[in-house]
Amino acid sequence: MEFLKTHIDFIIIALLGFMGFIAVWCVIERLLFFRKVNLNEYENQESFDDAISENLTTLYIIYSNAPYVGLLGTVIGIMIVFYDMGLSGNIDVKSIVVGLSLALKATAIGLLVAIPSLMAYNALLRKITILSNKFKVHLKSVEK
Template sequence: MEFLKETIDYAIFSILGIMGFIALWLTIERVMFFSKINLNDYDTQESFEDSITKHLTTLYIIYSNAPYVGLLGTVIGIMITFYDMGLSGTIDTKEIMTGLSLALKATALGLAVAIPTLIAYNALYRKITLLSNTYKNKNLK
Protein backbone atom coordinates (compact mmCIF):
# COMPACT_ATOMS: atom_id res chain seq x y z
CA MET A 1 0.00 0.00 0.00
CA GLU A 2 2.91 2.34 0.66
CA PHE A 3 4.16 1.91 -2.90
CA LEU A 4 0.71 2.78 -4.24
CA LYS A 5 0.51 5.75 -1.89
CA GLU A 6 3.81 7.15 -3.12
CA THR A 7 3.36 6.53 -6.85
CA ILE A 8 -0.33 7.00 -7.67
CA ASP A 9 -0.11 10.78 -8.06
CA TYR A 10 2.89 10.49 -10.37
CA ALA A 11 1.21 7.81 -12.47
CA ILE A 12 -2.12 9.64 -12.84
CA PHE A 13 -0.48 13.01 -13.43
CA SER A 14 1.88 11.46 -16.00
CA ILE A 15 -0.99 9.88 -17.91
CA LEU A 16 -2.97 13.13 -17.88
CA GLY A 17 0.13 15.09 -18.84
CA ILE A 18 0.72 12.83 -21.83
CA MET A 19 -2.94 13.12 -22.81
CA GLY A 20 -2.76 16.91 -22.57
CA PHE A 21 0.44 17.04 -24.61
CA ILE A 22 -1.02 14.83 -27.34
CA ALA A 23 -4.19 16.92 -27.45
CA LEU A 24 -2.20 20.14 -27.75
CA TRP A 25 0.10 18.65 -30.39
CA LEU A 26 -2.77 17.36 -32.52
CA THR A 27 -4.70 20.60 -32.22
CA ILE A 28 -1.71 22.64 -33.38
CA GLU A 29 -1.08 20.16 -36.22
CA ARG A 30 -4.68 20.40 -37.42
CA VAL A 31 -4.73 24.21 -37.26
CA MET A 32 -1.52 24.35 -39.30
CA PHE A 33 -2.91 21.81 -41.77
CA PHE A 34 -6.15 23.75 -42.21
CA SER A 35 -4.24 26.98 -42.82
CA LYS A 36 -2.35 25.39 -45.73
CA ILE A 37 -5.07 23.20 -47.25
CA ASN A 38 -5.68 23.36 -51.00
CA LEU A 39 -9.06 22.02 -52.11
CA ASN A 40 -7.71 21.22 -55.59
CA ASP A 41 -5.33 18.59 -54.18
CA TYR A 42 -8.21 16.15 -53.61
CA ASP A 43 -9.92 14.10 -56.31
CA THR A 44 -12.88 12.85 -54.30
CA GLN A 45 -15.04 14.01 -51.42
CA GLU A 46 -14.07 10.87 -49.48
CA SER A 47 -10.33 11.48 -49.74
CA PHE A 48 -10.86 15.10 -48.77
CA GLU A 49 -12.93 14.20 -45.71
CA ASP A 50 -10.48 11.47 -44.69
CA SER A 51 -7.71 14.04 -44.79
CA ILE A 52 -9.47 16.82 -42.88
CA THR A 53 -10.85 14.54 -40.14
CA LYS A 54 -7.50 12.95 -39.37
CA HIS A 55 -6.75 12.88 -35.59
CA LEU A 56 -10.26 14.00 -34.64
CA THR A 57 -11.00 10.61 -33.07
CA THR A 58 -7.91 10.86 -30.88
CA LEU A 59 -9.03 14.24 -29.57
CA TYR A 60 -12.48 12.79 -28.88
CA ILE A 61 -10.95 9.90 -26.94
CA ILE A 62 -8.82 12.26 -24.87
CA TYR A 63 -11.60 14.68 -23.94
CA SER A 64 -14.02 11.91 -23.10
CA ASN A 65 -11.60 9.84 -21.01
CA ALA A 66 -9.43 12.41 -19.18
CA PRO A 67 -12.07 12.99 -16.47
CA TYR A 68 -12.23 9.23 -15.85
CA VAL A 69 -8.46 9.00 -15.45
CA GLY A 70 -8.64 11.87 -12.94
CA LEU A 71 -11.54 10.20 -11.17
CA LEU A 72 -9.54 7.00 -10.88
CA GLY A 73 -6.79 8.95 -9.12
CA THR A 74 -9.34 10.50 -6.79
CA VAL A 75 -10.93 7.17 -5.90
CA ILE A 76 -7.54 5.60 -5.19
CA GLY A 77 -6.58 8.65 -3.09
CA ILE A 78 -9.78 8.34 -1.06
CA MET A 79 -9.17 4.61 -0.60
CA ILE A 80 -5.67 5.33 0.69
CA THR A 81 -7.05 7.98 3.09
CA PHE A 82 -9.59 5.53 4.52
CA TYR A 83 -6.97 2.78 4.71
CA ASP A 84 -4.65 5.06 6.70
CA MET A 85 -7.55 6.02 8.98
CA GLY A 86 -8.29 2.36 9.60
CA LEU A 87 -4.68 1.59 10.44
CA SER A 88 -4.32 4.49 12.84
CA GLY A 89 -7.54 3.65 14.67
CA THR A 90 -8.24 7.31 15.30
CA ILE A 91 -10.40 9.81 13.48
CA ASP A 92 -8.47 13.02 12.96
CA THR A 93 -10.61 15.47 11.01
CA LYS A 94 -7.61 17.48 9.85
CA GLU A 95 -5.90 14.39 8.46
CA ILE A 96 -9.10 13.20 6.73
CA MET A 97 -9.78 16.56 5.10
CA THR A 98 -6.18 16.89 3.97
CA GLY A 99 -6.24 13.41 2.42
CA LEU A 100 -9.54 13.98 0.67
CA SER A 101 -8.57 17.40 -0.67
CA LEU A 102 -5.31 15.99 -2.03
CA ALA A 103 -7.23 13.13 -3.65
CA LEU A 104 -9.47 15.58 -5.51
CA LYS A 105 -6.56 17.19 -7.33
CA ALA A 106 -6.52 14.27 -9.78
CA THR A 107 -10.11 14.96 -10.82
CA ALA A 108 -9.31 18.65 -11.19
CA LEU A 109 -6.39 17.85 -13.46
CA GLY A 110 -8.53 15.45 -15.49
CA LEU A 111 -11.04 18.23 -16.06
CA ALA A 112 -8.23 20.67 -16.84
CA VAL A 113 -7.17 18.36 -19.66
CA ALA A 114 -10.69 17.50 -20.87
CA ILE A 115 -12.25 20.97 -21.07
CA PRO A 116 -9.68 22.62 -23.39
CA THR A 117 -9.57 19.46 -25.50
CA LEU A 118 -13.35 19.54 -25.85
CA ILE A 119 -13.19 23.19 -26.91
CA ALA A 120 -10.49 22.40 -29.48
CA TYR A 121 -12.44 19.38 -30.75
CA ASN A 122 -15.60 21.43 -31.26
CA ALA A 123 -13.70 24.26 -32.97
CA LEU A 124 -11.94 21.81 -35.30
CA TYR A 125 -15.20 20.00 -36.00
CA ARG A 126 -16.81 23.29 -37.01
CA LYS A 127 -13.87 24.08 -39.30
CA ILE A 128 -14.17 20.62 -40.84
CA THR A 129 -17.86 21.20 -41.53
CA LEU A 130 -17.08 24.52 -43.22
CA LEU A 131 -14.29 23.02 -45.32
CA SER A 132 -16.46 20.08 -46.32
CA ASN A 133 -19.25 22.41 -47.44
CA THR A 134 -16.78 24.53 -49.38
CA TYR A 135 -15.44 21.44 -51.14
CA LYS A 136 -18.97 20.29 -52.04
CA ASN A 137 -19.88 23.72 -53.40
CA LYS A 138 -16.67 23.88 -55.41
CA ASN A 139 -17.52 20.62 -57.14
CA LEU A 140 -21.10 21.63 -57.88
CA LYS A 141 -20.00 24.54 -60.03
Protein backbone atom coordinates in the same frame (compact mmCIF):
# COMPACT_ATOMS: atom_id res chain seq x y z
CA MET B 1 -0.34 -0.17 -0.96
CA GLU B 2 2.77 1.79 -0.10
CA PHE B 3 3.71 1.98 -3.78
CA LEU B 4 0.32 3.50 -4.59
CA LYS B 5 0.55 5.83 -1.64
CA THR B 6 3.85 7.31 -2.77
CA HIS B 7 3.45 7.21 -6.55
CA ILE B 8 -0.25 7.55 -7.48
CA ASP B 9 -0.12 11.33 -7.78
CA PHE B 10 2.86 11.19 -10.10
CA ILE B 11 1.35 8.42 -12.21
CA ILE B 12 -2.04 10.12 -12.66
CA ILE B 13 -0.57 13.59 -13.24
CA ALA B 14 1.97 12.19 -15.72
CA LEU B 15 -0.76 10.32 -17.59
CA LEU B 16 -2.99 13.39 -17.72
CA GLY B 17 -0.03 15.54 -18.72
CA PHE B 18 0.73 13.13 -21.56
CA MET B 19 -2.92 13.21 -22.63
CA GLY B 20 -2.85 17.02 -22.54
CA PHE B 21 0.33 17.09 -24.62
CA ILE B 22 -1.19 14.77 -27.23
CA ALA B 23 -4.34 16.91 -27.33
CA VAL B 24 -2.32 20.09 -27.90
CA TRP B 25 -0.26 18.34 -30.56
CA CYS B 26 -3.39 17.16 -32.40
CA VAL B 27 -4.91 20.64 -32.35
CA ILE B 28 -1.73 22.31 -33.60
CA GLU B 29 -1.29 19.68 -36.31
CA ARG B 30 -4.87 20.17 -37.53
CA LEU B 31 -4.59 23.96 -37.52
CA LEU B 32 -1.36 23.82 -39.52
CA PHE B 33 -2.96 21.36 -41.94
CA PHE B 34 -6.02 23.59 -42.39
CA ARG B 35 -3.79 26.56 -43.24
CA LYS B 36 -2.13 24.70 -46.12
CA VAL B 37 -4.98 22.54 -47.41
CA ASN B 38 -5.34 22.70 -51.20
CA LEU B 39 -8.78 21.81 -52.53
CA ASN B 40 -7.34 20.82 -55.92
CA GLU B 41 -5.35 17.92 -54.41
CA TYR B 42 -8.46 15.83 -53.73
CA GLU B 43 -10.49 13.92 -56.28
CA ASN B 44 -13.66 13.34 -54.30
CA GLN B 45 -15.54 14.36 -51.19
CA GLU B 46 -14.70 11.19 -49.25
CA SER B 47 -10.94 11.54 -49.61
CA PHE B 48 -11.14 15.21 -48.67
CA ASP B 49 -13.29 14.51 -45.60
CA ASP B 50 -10.92 11.75 -44.51
CA ALA B 51 -7.94 14.08 -44.79
CA ILE B 52 -9.46 17.00 -42.89
CA SER B 53 -10.87 14.89 -40.06
CA GLU B 54 -7.64 13.03 -39.28
CA ASN B 55 -6.59 13.03 -35.58
CA LEU B 56 -10.06 14.09 -34.46
CA THR B 57 -10.71 10.66 -32.97
CA THR B 58 -7.63 11.00 -30.78
CA LEU B 59 -8.88 14.33 -29.47
CA TYR B 60 -12.31 12.82 -28.85
CA ILE B 61 -10.78 9.94 -26.88
CA ILE B 62 -8.76 12.36 -24.75
CA TYR B 63 -11.63 14.70 -23.90
CA SER B 64 -13.98 11.85 -23.12
CA ASN B 65 -11.53 9.86 -20.95
CA ALA B 66 -9.47 12.49 -19.10
CA PRO B 67 -12.15 12.99 -16.41
CA TYR B 68 -12.23 9.23 -15.80
CA VAL B 69 -8.46 9.08 -15.39
CA GLY B 70 -8.70 11.94 -12.90
CA LEU B 71 -11.56 10.21 -11.13
CA LEU B 72 -9.50 7.03 -10.90
CA GLY B 73 -6.75 9.01 -9.17
CA THR B 74 -9.30 10.48 -6.78
CA VAL B 75 -10.81 7.10 -5.94
CA ILE B 76 -7.39 5.59 -5.29
CA GLY B 77 -6.47 8.61 -3.16
CA ILE B 78 -9.64 8.21 -1.09
CA MET B 79 -8.94 4.49 -0.70
CA ILE B 80 -5.49 5.34 0.63
CA VAL B 81 -6.97 7.83 3.13
CA PHE B 82 -9.41 5.20 4.42
CA TYR B 83 -6.67 2.57 4.53
CA ASP B 84 -4.47 4.85 6.61
CA MET B 85 -7.39 5.63 8.92
CA GLY B 86 -8.03 1.93 9.38
CA LEU B 87 -4.39 1.21 10.19
CA SER B 88 -4.05 4.04 12.67
CA GLY B 89 -7.37 3.34 14.38
CA ASN B 90 -7.57 7.05 14.94
CA ILE B 91 -10.10 9.30 13.28
CA ASP B 92 -8.51 12.70 12.96
CA VAL B 93 -10.75 15.08 11.04
CA LYS B 94 -7.85 17.24 9.94
CA SER B 95 -5.93 14.37 8.32
CA ILE B 96 -9.10 13.06 6.66
CA VAL B 97 -9.98 16.42 5.14
CA VAL B 98 -6.41 17.06 3.99
CA GLY B 99 -6.21 13.57 2.46
CA LEU B 100 -9.53 13.94 0.68
CA SER B 101 -8.69 17.38 -0.66
CA LEU B 102 -5.39 16.07 -2.03
CA ALA B 103 -7.22 13.14 -3.61
CA LEU B 104 -9.63 15.50 -5.40
CA LYS B 105 -6.80 17.26 -7.23
CA ALA B 106 -6.64 14.35 -9.69
CA THR B 107 -10.25 14.97 -10.75
CA ALA B 108 -9.55 18.68 -11.11
CA ILE B 109 -6.55 18.01 -13.34
CA GLY B 110 -8.61 15.56 -15.39
CA LEU B 111 -11.18 18.28 -15.96
CA LEU B 112 -8.44 20.76 -16.83
CA VAL B 113 -7.38 18.42 -19.62
CA ALA B 114 -10.90 17.48 -20.74
CA ILE B 115 -12.58 20.90 -20.96
CA PRO B 116 -10.07 22.59 -23.31
CA SER B 117 -9.88 19.37 -25.36
CA LEU B 118 -13.66 19.39 -25.75
CA MET B 119 -13.62 23.05 -26.76
CA ALA B 120 -10.87 22.42 -29.31
CA TYR B 121 -12.66 19.33 -30.64
CA ASN B 122 -15.87 21.29 -31.22
CA ALA B 123 -14.01 24.18 -32.84
CA LEU B 124 -12.16 21.79 -35.16
CA LEU B 125 -15.39 19.98 -35.96
CA ARG B 126 -16.96 23.28 -36.99
CA LYS B 127 -13.93 24.14 -39.15
CA ILE B 128 -14.16 20.70 -40.78
CA THR B 129 -17.83 21.29 -41.62
CA ILE B 130 -16.97 24.64 -43.20
CA LEU B 131 -14.10 23.17 -45.21
CA SER B 132 -16.23 20.23 -46.33
CA ASN B 133 -18.95 22.58 -47.57
CA LYS B 134 -16.33 24.72 -49.29
CA PHE B 135 -15.03 21.60 -51.05
CA LYS B 136 -18.55 20.70 -52.22
CA VAL B 137 -18.87 24.14 -53.79
CA HIS B 138 -15.42 23.74 -55.31
CA LEU B 139 -16.38 20.38 -56.86
CA LYS B 140 -19.53 21.88 -58.38
CA SER B 141 -17.54 24.73 -59.89
CA VAL B 142 -14.96 22.32 -61.34
CA GLU B 143 -17.68 20.14 -62.88
CA LYS B 144 -19.20 23.08 -64.78
